[in-house]
Amino acid sequence: MKIKYKKIGVFTSGGDSPGMNAAIRAVVRTARSYGIKVYGIRKGYEGMIDNDMEELHSKDVGGIIQRGGTILNSDRSKRFRTLEGRQTAFNNLRNRDIEAIIAIGGDGTFTGASIFHDEFKMSVIGIPGTIDNDIYGSDFTIGYDTALNTVVQAIDKIQDTAGSHNRLFFVEVMGRDAGFIALNAGIATGAEDILIPETITYLDDLILNLKENKRRGKTSAIIIVAEGDDAGGAYEVAAKVKKLDNSYSTRVSVLGHIQRGGSPSAMDRVLASSLGYEAVTGLIKGYENHMVGIMNNKTVYTPLEQAIKTPHNIDKQKLQIARMLAI
Numbered sequence: 212m213k214i215k216y217k218k219i220g221v222f223t224s225g226g227d228s229p230g231m232n233a234a235i236r237a238v239v240r241t242a243r244s245y246g247i248k249v250y251g252i253r254k255g256y257e258g259m260i261d262n263d264m265e266e267l268h269s270k271d272v273g274g275i276i277q278r279g280g281t282i283l284n285s286d287r288s289k290r291f292r293t294l295e296g297r298q299t300a301f302n303n304l305r306n307r308d309i310e311a312i313i314a315i316g317g318d319g320t321f322t323g324a325s326i327f328h329d330e331f332k333m334s335v336i337g338i339p340g341t342i343d344n345d346i347y348g349s350d351f352t353i354g355y356d357t358a359l360n361t362v363v364q365a366i367d368k369i370q371d372t373a374g375s376h377n378r379l380f381f382v383e384v385m386g387r388d389a390g391f392i393a394l395n396a397g398i399a400t401g402a403e404d405i406l407i408p409e410t411i412t413y414l415d416d417l418i419l420n421l422k423e424n425k426r427r428g429k430t431s432a433i434i435i436v437a438e439g440d441d442a443g444g445a446y447e448v449a450a451k452v453k454k455l456d457n458s459y460s461t462r463v464s465v466l467g468h469i470q471r472g473g474s475p476s477a478m479d480r481v482l483a484s485s486l487g488y489e490a491v492t493g494l495i496k497g498y499e500n501h502m503v504g505i506m507n508n509k510t511v512y513t514p515l516e517q518a519i520k521t522p523h524n525i526d527k528q529k530l531q532i533a534r535m536l537a538i
């Protein structure tokens with residue numbers, strides 16, 4: 212098979228997620244096995260504009276599969292939102308004869324990549340990497356499984372102290388626009404209620420639910436609040452609930468960036484390795500403006516524009532299941 216590309220770039224962009232290193236490793240080793248040179252671009256689009264990139268050999272990505280974060284660093288670039296910034300980035304890539312890029316990140320990253328492709332005809336393959344799992348075109352994004360497990364471990368610990376002190380805990384998890392972490396952590400820990408951005412939160416219903424739990428003999432409760440919930444973050448929700456019903460001893464715990472770090476789970480390592488491999492082979496097959504994902508156990512290439520514009524819907528029915536099982 213004749214391979215069109217001799218040199219490609221790879222970078223991570225937006226919020227980091229555990230497993231990004233495993234994806235970089237897979238991209239580098241797959242490409243090199245096809246005789247394609249790979250340049251690692253630092254700090255996402257920022258490094259592209261600043262010409263901060265260097266060739267990665269197979270040994271450069273040794274010993275990173277188990278490491279959280281990203282060896283290439285990550286950033287959100289304001290300059291890449293300007294044509295001037297993108298032109299500089301393109302010139303830097305062209306001067307090194309880099310003919311295609313592999314972008315590991317979320318929808319902001321893919322929006323930039325899609326515009327870049329349209330303006331400069333740069334071939335682009337996106338790999339979904341974000342703890343939020345909010346990307347259409349892949350059942351799971353790299354980092355989500357690890358973050359979910361981190362949250363579950365943290366909430367298990369909070370359950371212990373909540374039970375000892377008969378307290379009502381509001382636990383805030385990440386997810387500005389997406390409730391995947393909140394919903395599935397809630398099911399996995401048996402949380403009494405889960406507030407997510409995809410549904411309208413009625414605090415009266417939450418209080419009724421808590422009262423019902425109390426009536427059944429429960430003495431403590433965990434409410435998981437996704438940071439982007441319409442009723443507010445955990446502190447705000449706790450304050451509002453206190454105003455409506457002051458009968459609980461309440462505490463708030465914001466889990467924050469521990470959710471973004473840590474060694475990737477086995478699932479994330481496997482996902483990242485597969486997607487890194489399929490990103491390179493996708494380029495070789497001729498995909499030029501696509502995101503690679505896995506849906507129903509099959510590799511799927513979705514046009515970047517579709518991946519950006521289509522919501523990754525959450526199964527809201529699972530909220531009812533979670534409440535039913537947590538009584």
Ligand code: F6P
Nearest residue numbers: 226317341342343385386387471
């Ligand atoms: O997109 C990943 C994410 O962790 C979101 O869940 C969160 O809202 C956001 O990034 C926080 O980003 P940062 O702290 O890097 O600005």
